[in-house]
Amino acid sequence: MAARTMESSTSIRRKITLNDIAAGCGVSRATVSLVLRGSPLVNKHTRARVEEELRKQGYVYNRAAANLRRRTSSSIALVLNELGNPFFAEFAAGVDETLGQAGFVTLLGSTGESVEREQAVLSSLIEHGPGGIILSPAEGSAAERVLAAVGAQTPVLLFNRELGGNLPEYAHWDRLMLDNQHGARLATEHLIAQGHKRIAFFGGHSDSSSCRQRHAGYVEAMNAAGLPIAPRWRVETMPTRMDAARACAELFAAKPAPTAAVCYNDAVALGLMLGLNQRGIQPGRDFALTGFDDIAEAAFSMPPLTTLATDPRARGRQAAQLLLARLRKPQADATTTVAQVTLVVRESSGAPRPT
Template sequence: MTKGRVTVIDIAKAAGVSKSTVSLVLQGSSLVNDGTRAKVNAVMRELGYVYNRGAANLRQSGSKSKIIGVVVNDLTNGFFAELAVGVDMVVQSAGFVQFLSNTSESLDRQREVIASMREHGISGLIMSPARATEAADLKPLVAAGIPVVVAVRNVPGAKVSSVVSDNREGISAGVQHLASLGHRRIAFIGGFSDTAVFDERIDGYRGAIAACGLELDEDLILPSAPSRAGGVDAIGRALAIAAAPTAAVCFNDAVAFGVCDGLRAQRLEPGRDFAVVGFDDVIEAKAAVPALTTISVDPQGMGRRAAQLLLKQISAGRAEAESIVSSVRLVVRETCGANLAGGSNRRQA
């Protein structure tokens, strides 16, 4: 068996059939009997063969693929819609078409959509990995020489390029701002604990709590789904703590919006009775009532940078891993209470 990419010849040898028979199976030809078809398909699954449908078409036309795959973990989160817009701005101007898919945090779905994209001969892939994605999940893409850029969530050990935000600095800035307003019990709310981005943001939280001379209370770290519903659930748990927090830095803006919803459900007003800081600065953050104080990441800008990096690798004909860490900044609006006369009405523990 040859090393690297599995070929039609490898499949033919393993299945004990001719190369032409394998080709007929791939084309769905009725000339192959069901038994042989099943045998060939079983061997392809066993060897991990991916039929590059796009490449087959391209061999006939003599052209090159102009498709970029974009896979995100949660398209219901406005951040990823903005990220995709940023990607499209760049790839469209370069003559490429974006093939967008949502995994809803499912590793199985992620494998399916990537396999489908490979069948259509994508030139490269930009992805925000589903939770629990490991380096081994990306290894087949690397082995096939397909340029890959992971965005937002890094995958430790994966030999692919990445574009992420400065997670530690962002959360640290949020904590320090809340501490400067007089808060002593500051919670960290939201995020799946099995992702690298969660680890980085928690590191920023713990470091800032120490730097501000505050006591670290692990009960104030409340993971949840990184969604609006997750924020509602987590703030309910936070307010049930005996020495409840008076402020929170949130994993992302979606969680922060949920926290605001949960506060109002308990007749508490964000920015007046409880301070909230998000992370992302999605379009809705500025228009929200009250406007959301958040860490600005510029999701469209991140999408543009990821696309530029991918196109650079496609043009170079090689996928050398590069890492970009985007700077972040605190945008002070209303939910932290800083803009209220006399500051926020804090409930000190």
């Protein structure tokens, strides 16, 4: 009740439109629109009057209406397979940062690694008419289905994973990938340089494209160094700490046992550390290992983890920039960008113990 009298003029019900402003200061709707867009056509004096009125009535621009008329878009959809993962959260923050600076708004969609949800999310987002889509596909997602959901009008930037199936050539979809193979090769070469000869590749599933690529980098480095690879040195696990800890035993079932392991990612590496500790093997001293991703935790584990830094926030900014570039040139050829990863050497990757 008492509050009623305090109500500012901005707090009343109906939404303020250009017409209200126009009526309020005796000009036409068109003029107000010109003022809003900072056109040089309008007279200084009228501009001031209009701006005063905008402020007074607490006008808020209706971008949806403008977009409708101009047939433009001011949003970009960001569809991630797992937002809860800090890697993707950082990525999202980077994307949003760059898009925001460019005047775009981010439409978020999280698919929880389910192809069905991905379909649903894409069809829902596309109805809001985003100017483009940044997509980190769910595992098992196929190009044809994604294309069917988003149509050929909206540019797509693929991040992090390849799609299954194949894409018609008229769809110019850009890609931003991590250099998984090179990264794993760097890690393996580092372990070799430390003097290790029996090196395993630990964790992950071979049906994920990133895991296959990392494994290939490992094989490459081993071959280049003329080192043999025993089949039992490839241990597959879920990409989780828990399962990696469990699978530690398998690694030592192999004879001769490896003295080092290149791990699929940091989570797996940390899990392996756990498993090693449980067996009385001290990671870093008795057994060397490397990760991939450089998650926040890697620097603080015991011992700190040697790993490959991917800088997900920078990748997010980069993804946004690639998509913005595509919006500027819709007909340009599709590009593939491979982001370099850098080896961060910490204490988990020491030399083998003299036997």
